[in-house]
Amino acid sequence: MSAPAILRRQLLTQPSHTQPSSFIPQVRRIVFAVSDTDPAHAGLREFLRRGLVPLARANPHVELCVEGVAKGRKGCLGVKMGGWIRGEYINQREKHISLLTLPAHKVAEKVELLLSASGNKIVPLKRRTVESTNESVRGIWSQLHDTTHEGGGWKI
Numbered sequence: 001m002s003a004p005a006i007l008r009r010q011l012l013t014q015p016s017h018t019q020p021s022s023f024i025p026q027v028r029r030i031v032f033a034v035s036d037t038d039p040a041h042a043g044l045r046e047f048l049r050r051g052l053v054p055l056a057r058a059n060p061h062v063e064l065c066v067e068g069v070a071k072g073r074k075g076c077l078g079v080k081m082g083g084w085i086r087g088e089y090i091n092q093r094e095k096h097i098s099l100l101t102l103p104a105h106k107v108a109e110k111v112e113l114l115l116s117a118s119g120n121k122i123v124p125l126k127r128r129t130v131e132s133t134n135e136s137v138r139g140i141w142s143q144l145h146d147t148t149h150e151g152g153g154w155k156i
Contacts, residue, residue: 026089026118029063030111033082036068041083046104047111059115085110089119 034044048066056064069082083100085107095117097110 024090025059025061025115026091027062027087027115028090029065029088030114031065031067031086031088033067033069033084033086035082038083040100043101043103043107044083044099047107051104051108051111055111062115085114087114087117087119089117091119093119093121095119 032044032048034041034048036045052064052066056062067082084096084098086097087095089095095114097114099107099110102110
């Protein structure tokens with residue numbers, strides 16, 4: 001007896017109205033660009049040989065694509081002949097990561113980074129400048145507005 005066919009439509013996740021805490025994965029697709037002969041892609045090729053099938057089984061909601069890169073073709077990030085991965089998210093954004101000369105276990109870490117990312121733009125965590133609506137406690141000093149001394153000077 002043959003296994004039932006799994007259609008791509010069945011793998012899509014639907015938001016649940018009964019469970020407000022349900023999780024909707026943000027990543028839709030991960031594209032690997034790799035060359036068969038480039039020595040800088042050895043770690044990426046090793047990951048694709050050993051880690052791609054378990055990754056696909058663990059994440060059935062993600063479409064995994066492997067692109068062979070032709071010699072001389074220029075990929076994203078200015079990397080000649082590929083060596084990168086691209087994550088495509090449901091908010092229509094993409095994230096690119098270069099994988100040149102990375103070993104297979106580091107490639108797995110970068111793939112997990114794309115899987116766990118939300119696809120949102122990275123916002124710096126700097127403090128915003130504080131603007132006060134009140135005047136300073138010490139007052140405002142300006143050479144042009146100092147009327148207490150003839151030639152100007154400090155007003156404290």
